[in-house]
Amino acid sequence: MLEAIFWSGGSARHALADGLQFSRSKTNALAAGLLEQGLLDEVGLQLSTGGRRPETLRVHAQVGVLFGVDIGATSLDIAILRPDLSVVARHSQPADVQAGPGPIMARLRALMPAMLADNGISPEEVLAVGIGVPGPVNFAVGQLVNPPLMPGWDSFSIRDDMREVTPAPVFVDNDVNLMGLGVLWRLHRQIQDFLVIKIGTGIGCGIVCHGELYRGATGSAGDIGHIGVDLAGPLCRCGNRGCVEAMAAAPAIVEMAQEAALSGTSPWLAERLKVKGRLEAVDVGEASRAGDAAADAIVRRSGQLIGQVLAALVNFYNPSHVFIGGGVSAIGPMFLAAIRQSVNQRSLALSTRHLEITYAPLGHEAGLIGAGVLAMREALRNGSIAA
């Protein structure tokens, strides 16, 4: 029941009873017990549908806090969250995941206790920790498996290492899976079958099937970055040619931008390169919005290649929604338009008839919120939250 209330983001008794297929009296009795134990509280008033005014039940804010951690390829984000996933405190800093687990784990060891102290929260109040990483994870044991963006992390157990930092249970998952969880929570689980695509340094996909995150037989589901789009394309670090990640993710966009700047086809990017000394994917987006034709072509090419992969996945998976997120997705509306056009052109009419391709809800926060969702869900399931 607590889990249903958590996913609903707050719910009236009658709606809960309907959702759980419990009787009204059973629901009322359970709610009374949980209220008495201090695990629930009642807030505000929902719009009445007649009869007794229904109060909204929520997981009690004083039950404890969660840590959400998002280890990105080039950044580290940490948040302390309440059970309703509102943010108590947040810290972001650049980080290089390629430096291996040592430096990153050392920072977590320093930052997490400091954040608690700064906010007057005692370590015992931490219910659970959710951590997202940019690579494949064996979820059951919390270990990274052969992560291509994270050399040095192979078989490293973040969960074991975190025992020194906090006594709370630690749950580790792939960053895109956590985006999927974040979106699923944000949508109150009302959309059952969808994909979340993250486009940044790499390209990954979170899969939601029948309202649950799908991790695949060995936890690597959604690893779409090395799907081939051009058999004669450039060599990828995976050893194959023409992987979509090698041709359309941030490094490829930057490479094309540098070429456009140096060859003179883009005066705008040439100027930016001169001023900044280097180019990033966001510069290409800015140039495109400023009307630079070469930048436009780069954005459209990247979107078109990603759309080509998505078209196949849409035929196969027939999702109702595809949510686009990650750093590169902010490169501008032209990017989303190119993805949509490419999908509609190559997918069957039946699978695109009701398909929506939009930006992911929660934006840049989806991964961090998802880490909080993971922590909260697992804490609810393993009994950490109980009187």
Next chain:
Amino acid sequence: MLEAIFWSGGSARHALADGLQFSRSKTNALAAGLLEQGLLDEVGLQLSTGGRRPETLRVHAQVGVLFGVDIGATSLDIAILRPDLSVVARHSQPADVQAGPGPIMARLRALMPAMLADNGISPEEVLAVGIGVPGPVNFAVGQLVNPPLMPGWDSFSIRDDMREVTPAPVFVDNDVNLMGLGVLWRLHRQIQDFLVIKIGTGIGCGIVCHGELYRGATGSAGDIGHIGVDLAGPLCRCGNRGCVEAMAAAPAIVEMAQEAALSGTSPWLAERLKVKGRLEAVDVGEASRAGDAAADAIVRRSGQLIGQVLAALVNFYNPSHVFIGGGVSAIGPMFLAAIRQSVNQRSLALSTRHLEITYAPLGHEAGLIGAGVLAMREALRNGSIAA
């Protein structure tokens, strides 16, 4: 409980109790009730694990029969099945699905009552009918949606039309979904995340996710035939270029075989064409096994193209098993070898580490058995089987 016994293919009480997480006493009481109502019977003896000898509980064979119907692109198969899916009677005949619903439905109207009469079964004993069709189905309403191989069937409701044939409930699904259900039943639901690929006149895929058939947001999941493998490939009837179905399914194989026969590159196929007047996919398989190099190349090319699509799907879906079935899969071991090689070459090591690509269990029967599984499962769920 009946459904759990059906999926297990017969189960001892203690195994049932474990599987359903019921207490032994609850399980015994439920079983006693169902035995008394004649819905279960006890057969044989399972190997004892100590203590009281456990008998195997099965859905009672006298509860009634099921009809399984497999409408193929070029064939019509009908079976009367017992609740354990053993075949009571079976009928197969060539049929042209392109002729539209009229002729096919007329044959069902004639054949189904005749089969019942031949076997001394009264129409009231039919519990449910499961029907598979080679096209996308809106499962909820039992209607075909825009089926490319079945012009004339668009929006036709097989379920409504069947009301004249039998009072039993009728359930219609895509043929590859039914293969998936058949395999899931055969494996006693022990494998949770797998794909079934059917290669015949078209190419389709059945998706099993978390132990349940996945139909997608609008019922077209698994429609992989029009995934592109060569942007410069031949024009497909869907309007795009280089769809895998247009390049690797039976019609493409036959076309390549005819070319090899007429151009003189395959003396074996030329001889067969002279004798038979036309070539089929099986002829190419036979030629390949007889050592004909041109036929070999055709088989390998088809397998390689299908493997190219599968590689992307394996990266995305990370199944534990991919089962290959359909008429073309019988073209010979070279075909399966080419698929495996192509997948292993283009998929990530992590997703293929424990991946098995094998022929589908149940062989040609998978679709028909799957139609029976659908009928039985829906009959159990909608209460048709009750005292």
